[in-house]
Amino acid sequence: MGSVSMSNTEIIDDTPAHADVAPASSHFAGGKFHNAHPTQKLTLTSGIRLMWRLLTGKPADSVPTHPVPVHALTPADVRKAPDLSLWRLGHSTVLLKIAGVYWLTDPVFAERASPVGFLGPKRFHAPPIALNALPDIEAVILSHDHYDHLDRATVLALAPRVKHFVTPLGVGDRLIAWGIAAEKVQQLDWWQETHIGSVRLVATPARHFSGRGLGDGNRTLWASWALVAPEARLFFSGDSGYFDGFKTIGERLGPFDLTLIENGAYDPAWPDIHMQPRHTVQAHLDLRGKRLLPIHNGTFDLALHAWTDPFEQITRLAQRHAVPLSTPSMGERLDILGAGSGSTWWRHDEQAHAADLPARGLEQVGP
Numbered sequence: 001m002g003s004v005s006m007s008n009t010e011i012i013d014d015t016p017a018h019a020d021v022a023p024a025s026s027h028f029a030g031g032k033f034h035n036a037h038p039t040q041k042l043t044l045t046s047g048i049r050l051m052w053r054l055l056t057g058k059p060a061d062s063v064p065t066h067p068v069p070v071h072a073l074t075p076a077d078v079r080k081a082p083d084l085s086l087w088r089l090g091h092s093t094v095l096l097k098i099a100g101v102y103w104l105t106d107p108v109f110a111e112r113a114s115p116v117g118f119l120g121p122k123r124f125h126a127p128p129i130a131l132n133a134l135p136d137i138e139a140v141i142l143s144h145d146h147y148d149h150l151d152r153a154t155v156l157a158l159a160p161r162v163k164h165f166v167t168p169l170g171v172g173d174r175l176i177a178w179g180i181a182a183e184k185v186q187q188l189d190w191w192q193e194t195h196i197g198s199v200r201l202v203a204t205p206a207r208h209f210s211g212r213g214l215g216d217g218n219r220t221l222w223a224s225w226a227l228v229a230p231e232a233r234l235f236f237s238g239d240s241g242y243f244d245g246f247k248t249i250g251e252r253l254g255p256f257d258l259t260l261i262e263n264g265a266y267d268p269a270w271p272d273i274h275m276q277p278r279h280t281v282q283a284h285l286d287l288r289g290k291r292l293l294p295i296h297n298g299t300f301d302l303a304l305h306a307w308t309d310p311f312e313q314i315t316r317l318a319q320r321h322a323v324p325l326s327t328p329s330m331g332e333r334l335d336i337l338g339a340g341s342g343s344t345w346w347r348h349d350e351q352a353h354a355a356d357l358p359a360r361g362l363e364q365v366g367p
Helices: 044-056 075-080 152-161 171-178 245-253 277-286 309-320 350-360
Strands: 085-090 093-098 101-105 137-141 162-168 185-188 193-196 199-204 224-228 233-236 258-262 292-295 333-335
Touching: 085 292, 093 233, 137 152, 152 162, 152 171, 162 171, 162 193, 171 185, 185 193, 199 245, 224 245, 233 245, 245 277, 258 277, 277 292, 277 309, 292 309
Parallel strands: 101 137, 137 162, 162 185, 233 258, 258 292
Antiparallel strands: 085 093, 085 333, 093 101, 193 199, 199 224, 224 233
16 A cells, blocks of 8 residues: 655745746636636635634544545556546545556545645555556646645646646646646636547536635636546546536536546535535536545545545435446455446445444435
């Protein structure tokens, strides 16, 4: 199993967030990128209130009380796996084997999702495979520049074995400032696309925000991604609040064989930037997805809900709305086109959880 030796050293990331020339994007104005839909922003007062809640209002079960089960992966496991395989490595980091090569989303192998290595949300589990044991990567696909999705130490360690970094506008400029060769970096606006081998990658809209320091908010773009391969279509949400853009993406690029959609770190106070579980299911339906794989959960404590709540809620909602669901444990191989559902690995006491399900009720799907 991979050790968790990676750590961040930056206190404030003051590297350039975008090139000196303003991006030619309809979403860029006044030196910042903007969502296509009005999105509630934190004020100074609401921000202080939120920080107080995060410091004092954490439930006791926001972190696991028992070791999280992880399937240790070896290089041979990955190499011998059939094409159209997938492995969750933690949070929103997913390793894909498509068209005979490997793809990696939002790689974070650091112990903490933080600008420093001694403070901030700490991993619940080690990565299933060591960073230096990963295969050569055809492309790293980045959704945005928040610390739980873009880790500088991980990116720099991976760089010699990555052919392409595919990013939203501005994020690639960060990578270049860190020392990534510019010829490896492709930066796309929403609805722009690139082809790598036989795979078509389309940067699709999301409803979120960006920034890594005190003064660089929304100076880089955020995006979701559609991966269209000859044998399969996948959707990777990155981070997003619910919006009608999912329906447009489904109409233009669906149906998707598998949707990897954010389901975690949510709260009623910030629905515009992180979906509630019912929104995750609705987004999957809007996208015309065939099978749903919930991500952005199970690795870091980033909100005020129980760490198992995303899994429990999405399981009930998927059952209610007849949505095929896959919940592989970290490191467990999933067949992208298969019907494997995975186990309820997050439940330490299966009987207690099963008895509790009817009493908790079901939420309605919808905004």
